[in-house]
Amino acid sequence: MLLSRLAGSFKSAPKSSVTVRSFAKNNTFSLSKCNSKRIEDFAFKNANKSIFSSFRKFSTEKEEELLENQDFKKIYEQEKSEEPQPIHQTPVNDEKVTGPSDKHEFQAETRKLLDIVAKSLYTEREVFVRELVSNASDALEKARHLQSTGSALSDAELPLEVNIYSDPTKKTLIIQDSGIGMDKKDLVQFLGRIGHSGSAEFVKNMGEKGSSDIIGQFGVGFYSVFMVADKVEVFSKSAKDGSEGYLWTSDGSGSYEIAPATGVARGTKIVMHLNAKSDEFCLDSTLDRVVKKYSNFVGFPIKLNGNQINTVKPLWTMQKSQITAEEHKEFYRFISKAYDDPMMHLHFSTDSPISIRSLLYVGTRHSERYGMGQMEPGVMLFSRKVLIQAKAKILPDWLRFIKGVVDSEDLPLNLSREFLQDSALVKRIGNTLTRRILKWFDEESKKNPEVYKKFWAEFGSFFKEGVSTDMVNKEDIAKLIRLETTTEAKGTLVGFEEYKSKMKPGQEKIFYFCVPNREMAMSSPYMEAFKEAEVGVLLCYTAIDDFMIHNLQRFQGTSLESITTEEGAASLRKLTKKDEEEKVDQVGDLTEKEVEDLKNWFADILAGKASSVKATDRLKDSPAVINDTGSMAYRRMMKSLDMTPEALQMPTQVLEINPKHPIIKKLNDVRINDSKLAVLIAEQVYDNALISSGLVDDARVMVPRLNKIIERSLGL
Secondary structure, eight states, rough: OOOHHHHHHHTTSSSSSTTHHHHTSSSOOGGGSSHHHHHHHHHHSSSSSHHHHHHHHHHHHHHHHTTTTTHHHHHHHHHHHHHOOOOOOOOOOOOOEOOOOOOEOOOOHHHHHHHIIIIOOOOTTTTHHHHHHHHHHHHHHHHHHHHHTTTTTTTSSSOOOOEEEOOOOOTOOOOOOEOOOOHHHHHHISSSSTOHHHHHHHHHHHHHGSSSOOOOOSSGGGGGGGTEEEEEEEEOOOOTTOOOOOEEOOSSSSEEEEEEESSSOOOEEEEEEEEEEGGGGGGGHHHHHHHHHHHHSSSSSSEEEEEEEESOOOOGGGGGGGGGGHHHHHHHHHHTTTSSSSSSEEOOOOOESOEEEEEEEOOOOSSSSGGGOOOOOEEEEEEEEEEEEETTSSSSSGGGTEEEEEEEEEOOOOOTTSSBSSSHHHHHHHHHHHHHHHHHHHHHHHHHHHHHHHHHHHHHHHHHHHHHHHHOOOOHHHHHHHHTTTTTTTOOOOOOHHHHTTTTTTTTTEEEEOOOOHHHHHHHHHGGGHHHOOOOEEOSSHHHHHHHHHHHHHHHEEEETTTHHHHHHHHHHHHOOOOOOHHOOOOOOEEEEEHHHHHHHHHTTTTTEEEEEEEEESSSSSSEEEEOOOOOOHHHHHHHHOOSSHSSSSOOOEEOTTTSSSHHHHHHHHHHHHHHHHHHHHHHHHHHHHHHHHSSSSSGGHHHHHHHHHEEETTT
């Protein structure tokens, strides 16, 4: 409560560490009430790190001074008394062995399997917590099923929950449930034999009535405990009325013992005596992290030393209408470990090709734009609400900005439940999700264009990457691309579909132009004819745009064409019904022969630079242009791959001159009257065309020539 009051006050706070003390002093709150984690969460959301540090230092220094304020002290004491205080419960240890124990030997095959399970099956030791909590959840689910069928349970007053107790002093860890429990026969059958799953047997016996919340399948999870424990004691009592309690004990080497015991509560209590390498699992912080990572969403309360730690609900299992915006926010932050808010979400379920329940989010920002390296996959894969893979690679890499949960009870898991076995089925799951995600974004772009515009500004680069890398879905991804166009105001974005709907009658191509910015595009020689004809051109400002267009090539049957190419010029000429020969015949002061002679003269002057020289009618305000410059991004990439002098040398280009332009017409006279000046001008015309095409990496080589031209123009 005080933290929310702090947040409200902070919105009007001065954003400098110099004034933060005076601000805090005039507002009645105390940071000392907030633990460091809550302060950190608050600071990252509402401020920056320097202010957070100032507040933390201030709260330590000024706590006593704040408490001298009577108004503040009254609020502080009232709210402190209302806040739930963390507790540290200890387990009830009333169990006592009342008779001799029976010793049982594991079968030879079982001993070998036990050694494999304990040493080789699992990649992470912490998984044993997941396995034991899953077993506890199954036991509770079976007890709940018995209750629902009207069967009486022993110790009926016990709540259905999982309790975890740690004792760093004794180096013990206890995981206890109040579920269905086991009698002596069950202990021999289920704990004395590896691979015999009581949960799988329960589901089989129940048939279609079996619960979909049962987790266990293979009957090996319990034995993961021997990865961390030298000795394991299992107290268990069946839920059937009149059942006796028993103690099962083993060190995992080759035998186990079973003895009768009193004081055993309904359910199962596993006491682990941790080995020297597993002290960390006595720590509350470790247990809290591991439980929240793997088992946070099981269907029963999980308490760590008396405090419930799985408070976030499994929203993907709930009806969409039942979930509030605040719950979505809490859930998104929990699964993504982020401080921002979700911008949009998709709650999706299907039973084909297999049962899938998913809840996916897009945040308000991503880390890659800040230079923090490529993000890892953001989707968590669950099976029956238990984590299988935290960073599951089930979506294409370009969708790595998606955060969320995918859950399936039919996943083809391996024995350790850490990996998937049927790669073809997993691929079909990924394809199903990808298609639905693309449909979702398409729907959002039409229903909420302003939200989509904001979304595109942050995440648009991922879709361009998708067009370039996802050959299966690139056409559907392309529908979501947004670019500026010359026929709309600056900042207005359109998609390929909208562009096509506004194409001129008879227009056969989608025209695009790769250029650093709009100003350069609108002043480019390549744009002159398109502006005159009022034909729209899509503007691509980044290198990834260039790659995207190159990989897309067509959209819904219509080719994409750069306006820098001869094909682009020819397509526009066809659209505007201009005839090249007719236009060259009308060149004003230059005759057809003069144009031909001028082209040949240019070719001689630019030998080794220009492969050929042509006359063109596509220019209006520019004297010359380079024909078909190709992909600038591709050229940069090739240069970076091959740094030899030959690779760095610019290839010869096709120069197109505008015979109607005053510079070209005057140059025709100058080449006869002042050949030296004409050569300088011709070379500069060519270099100017290269600059307009973005082909010049370093224009400093032109400076000596420009100085000579200036000298000649000044008569020096």
